Amino acid sequence: MDIDTANGKRGNGGSAAFVLGIGGTALLIGGLALAMPEVALEASLRGVKVWWEVLFPALFPFFVLSELLLGFGIVHLAGTLLDPLMRPLFRIPGAGGFVVAMGFASGYPVGARLTSRLMEQNLVNRAQGERLVEMTTTSDPIFLIGAVSVGFFGRPEAVPVLAAAHYGGAMLLGILGRWRKDPEETGAIESTTTSAAVTGHPRRGSRVRRAFSAMHEARIADGRPFGVLLQQSLQSSLALMMIVGGLVVFFSAALDLLLHSGLLALFRDTVSWILAAVGMPGELSSSFVQGMFEVTLGARAAAQTADGGSLLPLVDRLAMAAFVLSWAGLSVHAQVAGLMSKTGWRYGPFARTRFLHGVAAAAGVYLIWPLFRFGEAASVPAWWPAAGDTPLTLAAWPPLMAAAVLSLLIAAGLAARAASSLKRRILNK
Numbered sequence: 001m002d003i004d005t006a007n008g009k010r011g012n013g014g015s016a017a018f019v020l021g022i023g024g025t026a027l028l029i030g031g032l033a034l035a036m037p038e039v040a041l042e043a044s045l046r047g048v049k050v051w052w053e054v055l056f057p058a059l060f061p062f063f064v065l066s067e068l069l070l071g072f073g074i075v076h077l078a079g080t081l082l083d084p085l086m087r088p089l090f091r092i093p094g095a096g097g098f099v100v101a102m103g104f105a106s107g108y109p110v111g112a113r114l115t116s117r118l119m120e121q122n123l124v125n126r127a128q129g130e131r132l133v134e135m136t137t138t139s140d141p142i143f144l145i146g147a148v149s150v151g152f153f154g155r156p157e158a159v160p161v162l163a164a165a166h167y168g169g170a171m172l173l174g175i176l177g178r179w180r181k182d183p184e185e186t187g188a189i190e191s192t193t194t195s196a197a198v199t200g201h202p203r204r205g206s207r208v209r210r211a212f213s214a215m216h217e218a219r220i221a222d223g224r225p226f227g228v229l230l231q232q233s234l235q236s237s238l239a240l241m242m243i244v245g246g247l248v249v250f251f252s253a254a255l256d257l258l259l260h261s262g263l264l265a266l267f268r269d270t271v272s273w274i275l276a277a278v279g280m281p282g283e284l285s286s287s288f289v290q291g292m293f294e295v296t297l298g299a300r301a302a303a304q305t306a307d308g309g310s311l312l313p314l315v316d317r318l319a320m321a322a323f324v325l326s327w328a329g330l331s332v333h334a335q336v337a338g339l340m341s342k343t344g345w346r347y348g349p350f351a352r353t354r355f356l357h358g359v360a361a362a363a364g365v366y367l368i369w370p371l372f373r374f375g376e377a378a379s380v381p382a383w384w385p386a387a388g389d390t391p392l393t394l395a396a397w398p399p400l401m402a403a404a405v406l407s408l409l410i411a412a413g414l415a416a417r418a419a420s421s422l423k424r425r426i427l428n429k
Contacts, residue, residue, distance in 0.1 A: 079094040082095075147296070164368055
């Protein structure tokens with residue numbers, strides 16, 4: 001991803017300042033690593049452990065599966081079926097519905113991976129792809145439930161609050177984004193991503209028949225035998241996982257070096273003052289700072305934040321965890337940027353929306369909180385996964401989440417179509 005693409009249109013002076021800033025930051029972190037090698041080594045080993053034990057088993061199957069689904073034309077089938085529902089909701093072609101379901105089910109950065117492939121196949125244009133990535137960069141349900149709610153907080157009953165705030169905030173921003181105008185998004189470009197363009201038969205037969213026709217034509221256009229398709233899917237997915245692992249290790253080491261050097265003290269103090277000004281405990285500033293770099297460290301810090309030996313109120317800690325999960329950390333931002341680097345994608349709108357998602361999710365926790373009553377021994381539904389659940393039990397959550405998201409999209413899309421039809425009838429009278 002070139003500098004101009006990542007940061008929008010800027011002059012030569014702005015590009016030079018950006019390059020100098022990145023170079024200076026890299027030089028600073030390199031100097032800190034030389035000055036504190038033991039800190040860098042310990043943080044790097046911790047990053048490798050997180051990548052191998054958490055990210056690799058969680059992301060690798062979805063990377064392979066997404067490549068196979070694209071090769072077999074399943075995305076084209078889903079795009080044709082969901083097109084009438086996705087456009088009224090998000091002003092995005094139907095193929096985006098598949099990305100939303102997979103992104104919510106498997107977590108970051110799978111949504112970015114699928115979106116980049118759709119953009120490469122001209123199923124979505126740049127503006128649509130940017131909005132799609134902004135909406136689908138979310139935590140996966142296994143991490144939100146098993147790691148954060150159960151593992152870090154030890155409160156499974158808090159899952160509905162955290163999930164509703166996090167995923168609801170993403171859907172809300174996706175709906176609001178449909179009214180965002182982009183100077184490069186013209187009607188001519190918009191029309192190229194309709195289901196008609198995908199199928200090649202805009203008015204022929206039922207939608208289901210056109211959907212299967214689109215899948216068949218996409219499979220013929222791909223042309224790779226299953227063995228070759230599987231081999232290339234494994235190779236590309238392994239290469240992506242190595243990139244993800246390298247980014248996790250780098251940001252884990254960079255954060256620890258900056259924290260131990262004390263260079264983030266002023267930033268932490270400023271954040272503490274801002275949090276106190278908006279009515280949140282200033283002690284959560286440490287979680288905010290860590291979460292700006294890495295989502296796992298920030299969520300864990302939010303769960304463990306205390307004041308005077310006792311933990312802060314649960315609602316405040318959950319609100320900060322919701323912000324961290326929605327912001328996703330610079331480590332995830334770098335993963336998304338790497339996956340989207342060949343598409344002309346811009347980082348500026350993505351970062352802005354991630355911050356807005358974090359604010360919306362934190363506010364959502366405070367809004368939803370009065371609807372629930374949390375006692376010291378709150379009852380937990382039998383179907384929530386417990387800390388000792390087997391991987392097989394936890395593995396059932398992503399397909400359930402994907403099915404739930406698709407059902408929600410269909411219901412919301414039908415409601416949006418009905419409202420649009422009613423509006424046209426009223427205007428025509």
